[in-house]
Amino acid sequence: MAVRPVPEPAPEPTPPAPTFTGGGELGFAAASGNSNTESFNGRLDLTYTDGGAWRHSASLFGLHSRSEYLRTHEDGSQVRDTRTTANRYTVTANSAYLMDDRGTLNTSLRHEEDDFGTYSRQQSLSLSYGNRVIENERAHLDLQVGPGYRRAYDTLDERNEASFIGRGLIDLRYALSQNTEIVNKLLVESGEYNTFAQNDLGVSVTMNSHLALKAGWQARHNSDVAPDRKRTDTLTTMNVVYRFK
Template sequence: MKKTLIVAACLFAFAGMAQAQDTPNSATDNGGWTGSGEFGFASARGNSRTENVNAKLGLNQENEYWKNNFFLNGMRSKGEVTVVDESGATVDRFTTTANRYDAGASVGYKLDPRSYIVGAARYEHDDFGSNLWQGIVSLGYGYIALKNERTELSFEIGPGYKRYRPANTTVLVNNETVEVRQPTESEVVGRGLINFKYRLTDNTAFEDTLLVEAGSKNKYYQNDAGLSVSMTRKLALKLGFQVRYNSDTQPGTQSTDTLTTTNLVYNF
């Protein structure tokens, strides 16, 4: 399933790029392509020791025929945690506390200047989340409700197929903790996406994206909000806040995760 989703995302990307070369450029000379890369790093030493790094890469295309999006994100953190070693003593260890990456693509073919048919694929892996991995492919309808120099609002909705593997659980067997692997789940879901962009000033912009993947077994919601301030035409600082929710969780894991980031952004 994981390989299928990655291959699907690659096919979406190649299809969009090929069409960008074959169709007239109505937006810009490069077929309407824009992109950005983000990077953030924080390190603390002394009374506490922590390291946090996150990176994002996004590619977007919009012209007369296509509305496409591709992304790749990663986040990893290390910190001091208190554990009990083999001898029964309590010690502090510097270990990984978060490790997550996700990738996805959506390819939209415009029926008219506002409406489009969209195919999307997304895969996520999280070593410390409620699901170890989850992936979805979907086909739906998109509509650009508002678009001008300052504001953009678009919607996407449609059915999809999702597979995911819940995080492992632990049980006590003969006074020893044993990790139990959970079976992979699959279901038909409804996918929805709302994307809102607003330029507050010439160098300040706000963006909020809400993703919904809802099925009978599990409901997944993700909201990404970001405020960016441009320093130059290419460089910007961005404050981001992400909320992720899974309704189906294992004992010992929480339904809601949040992530706050302060990143340096390079636009290309």
């Protein structure tokens, strides 16, 4: 009686390999002559996926501008002097646990320094549930909502303010064409002392696999500000973007 060979077990599927992606953008403008001004803004975004259930991301944004002006002495003489008109940077970090194809559990951290805002320093930590409510070839829409805690330094009253907050995030990407994409991200943090909201809208045109041009518009709103400060600040940028995979 012939003995049939025992079939070998099927090889186990290879787990997805970890991936590291990101990109940076940079914008600079300078004017000289009767007036001298300089403005710089930059952003760096990094994302790491371990090949399993975890995805980690971090972002760094900076804005700095200065201008030259005439300063008059008591004797009536004038000299040119330079003053800084904007100086702000923001660091964010997020760790997401992928619960299923669409749901995530997120831990988010945000730290901001602003020399010209009512709040010269803001720090927040939050835990939220996220869901990708739309996903197709052209668009995806992510929503996050959850509680958190925020500390901020009020420059007007010279005091630290701390409170629990509710945090919400809307992240939309839509491809207008093969090389043109619209991105809009809205962040809201609302607590006892202040409601902070920031909306970033961008349109990018890809030139090749690594380079793109991006036009951006940012609006930032604080509900509780000093009497001589505006509640809403806007920033318009035109940057060169470099992406790597």
